[in-house]
Amino acid sequence: MFKSAPPSPSSAPHGLLQLDRLRLPPTTALGLMLLLLLVVLLPIIIASWLAEQHVRARERAALQQYAERGLRNFETVVNNAIAALDALQKQPDPLCSDGWRQAARHTVVRYRYVQVAMALSEQNTVLCDSMATSYAVAPLLGKPDWRGPRVRVWISVPDPEGAGRKMVVLAAGQNGVLVDPESMIDVVSDRSSYSLGIVGLVYGQVISAWPYANREALRQSYFHPGVELQDGRFHVVARSATLPVAVIASEPEDELLQRWTAALRYWLPAGLASGMLAAWGFLRVVRRHLSFEGQLRQAVRKNQFEVHYQPIVDLHTRRCVGAEALVRWRQSNGQLVRPDLFIPLAEESGLIQPLTDLVLERVCAELGPTLLANPTLYISINVAAIDLASSRFADELAHQMADVAFAPSQIAIEATERGFMHANTANEIIQKLRSAGHPVLIDDFGTGYSSLSYLQHFRVDTLKIDKAFIDTVGTEAASASVAPHIVEIGHSLGVKLVAEGVESEDQALWLSSRGVQYGQGWLFARAMPRDDFLAWLAGL
Numbered sequence: 001m002f003k004s005a006p007p008s009p010s011s012a013p014h015g016l017l018q019l020d021r022l023r024l025p026p027t028t029a030l031g032l033m034l035l036l037l038l039v040v041l042l043p044i045i046i047a048s049w050l051a052e053q054h055v056r057a058r059e060r061a062a063l064q065q066y067a068e069r070g071l072r073n074f075e076t077v078v079n080n081a082i083a084a085l086d087a088l089q090k091q092p093d094p095l096c097s098d099g100w101r102q103a104a105r106h107t108v109v110r111y112r113y114v115q116v117a118m119a120l121s122e123q124n125t126v127l128c129d130s131m132a133t134s135y136a137v138a139p140l141l142g143k144p145d146w147r148g149p150r151v152r153v154w155i156s157v158p159d160p161e162g163a164g165r166k167m168v169v170l171a172a173g174q175n176g177v178l179v180d181p182e183s184m185i186d187v188v189s190d191r192s193s194y195s196l197g198i199v200g201l202v203y204g205q206v207i208s209a210w211p212y213a214n215r216e217a218l219r220q221s222y223f224h225p226g227v228e229l230q231d232g233r234f235h236v237v238a239r240s241a242t243l244p245v246a247v248i249a250s251e252p253e254d255e256l257l258q259r260w261t262a263a264l265r266y267w268l269p270a271g272l273a274s275g276m277l278a279a280w281g282f283l284r285v286v287r288r289h290l291s292f293e294g295q296l297r298q299a300v301r302k303n304q305f306e307v308h309y310q311p312i313v314d315l316h317t318r319r320c321v322g323a324e325a326l327v328r329w330r331q332s333n334g335q336l337v338r339p340d341l342f343i344p345l346a347e348e349s350g351l352i353q354p355l356t357d358l359v360l361e362r363v364c365a366e367l368g369p370t371l372l373a374n375p376t377l378y379i380s381i382n383v384a385a386i387d388l389a390s391s392r393f394a395d396e397l398a399h400q401m402a403d404v405a406f407a408p409s410q411i412a413i414e415a416t417e418r419g420f421m422h423a424n425t426a427n428e429i430i431q432k433l434r435s436a437g438h439p440v441l442i443d444d445f446g447t448g449y450s451s452l453s454y455l456q457h458f459r460v461d462t463l464k465i466d467k468a469f470i471d472t473v474g475t476e477a478a479s480a481s482v483a484p485h486i487v488e489i490g491h492s493l494g495v496k497l498v499a500e501g502v503e504s505e506d507q508a509l510w511l512s513s514r515g516v517q518y519g520q521g522w523l524f525a526r527a528m529p530r531d532d533f534l535a536w537l538a539g540l
């Protein structure tokens, strides 16, 4: 009885990584947590910013409307005063005559914003007025604050009653009218926090303002209308089209803040919901990206693969005739992942085609000179079912072969029975490959449920007897008789035979005695990186 001690099928060669050990490095995990936090917080921050912008724009529009109303009111007052002056100018009686006094009294009654009508001397001294005041010392108005084409204007004129109020005087010719500046800003609003001010007349004098208004802030707004925040208040400016005057409306910034806080009641839940949605999307993407498939996809993109070579020897002479190219995934952390962990996934996810191409390219690049120097040496490449389902791979191989100097017979193709699912196409491709000079091997022969039927359809060069049958040769196992049958089938078909997974000398001797020409297995050598393989080859 032959002695064979195969290692446990789950035991990975040293340095190869098991699937359950694929974990995220702590720095990546921390980075992802921070990113997730950002993904959740960003929509919330954006929502609060949008709420602020929305409230600010809404308040600015409301305040602007209020300032425009203030300006219309101001213009109404001024136009009313100018109309009164026009009426006075037209009355025919001499200044301060009875007729003039009567006209002056009528003017005050007719023009609602005019409080007093007055006659002025050439030097702008008040001669008399509609109140029949006799001035002991006639008030001198002095130089006007502003002189327009139709009117002259004085602001801050003491009221005739001596009540300490400042009045505005408009004059045309020798007629003047006294207007209460408060009437200019007498505009009702439902916002008690609003306040109005009128600034202008070239030098930025405050013509009228609500009590407690910061006059300096009003002046600043007049000269720098773009700067909205002055003295803790939010200012907007409405400029008159006809007079050098601006009406400035303002409200405390605290009010804005309160309205913003109120608006957050609606915006924050929306931001939170968006944050949650974004987090869900982010986690999905991360999960996909970090999933085994995601990592494999990245590895293919970054070409993180190595090819190891397991020698195939002539069982009689023990000389190396070739090697099987076996792919390994070298992760960024340096660990190797076994192909049986990722090849099935690569097949499912459509990544196997680029992977087959990578292996082919690597073999040509790494072993091109060796193959050229050893024309009888060959390297076999594993292909997947999809590689035989169209001419894509055969064309890619032809393309690669055009660039190398060694013979096509030095690249053999190993196909498993799974590759024969689309029998007609697979057969066509296999014959195309063989016509191009590439030997075709059936890998894992005997493990499929219709291995024999395939042999009727497919002409191939070599059968690789699966390790499962080699393990049983010389044992009492029920399947122990399969290997001799496969050997006989191979002989009767006239194809070469390679025994896979040869681990003991007894197995090698048995196979050799049955005419199996070639063997591959740990008895001879394990799969090795290119440099080790070349050293092994040189040491034979």
Ligand SMILES: Nc1nc2c(ncn2[C@@H]2O[C@H](COP(=O)(O)O[C@H]3[C@@H](O)[C@H](n4cnc5c(=O)[nH]c(N)nc54)O[C@@H]3COP(=O)(O)O)[C@@H](O)[C@H]2O)c(=O)[nH]1
Residues within 6 Å of the ligand: 006, 007, 310, 324, 325, 326, 327, 338, 339, 340, 343, 356, 359, 382, 383, 384, 443, 444, 500, 501, 502, 503, 520, 521, 522, 523, 527
């Ligand atoms: N489509 C592709 N499939 C590939 C490619 N590279 C590898 N593979 C397939 O992955 C499976 C696992 O391969 P691997 O882990 O490399 O194992 C190979 C040998 O190391 C192993 N072997 C060889 N001799 C022995 C032995 O004596 N004992 C023992 N326990 N194991 C041994 O067998 C694997 C080779 O198998 P096979 O391909 O059937 O000849 C495997 O199915 C690979 O085919 C690739 O690039 N593309």
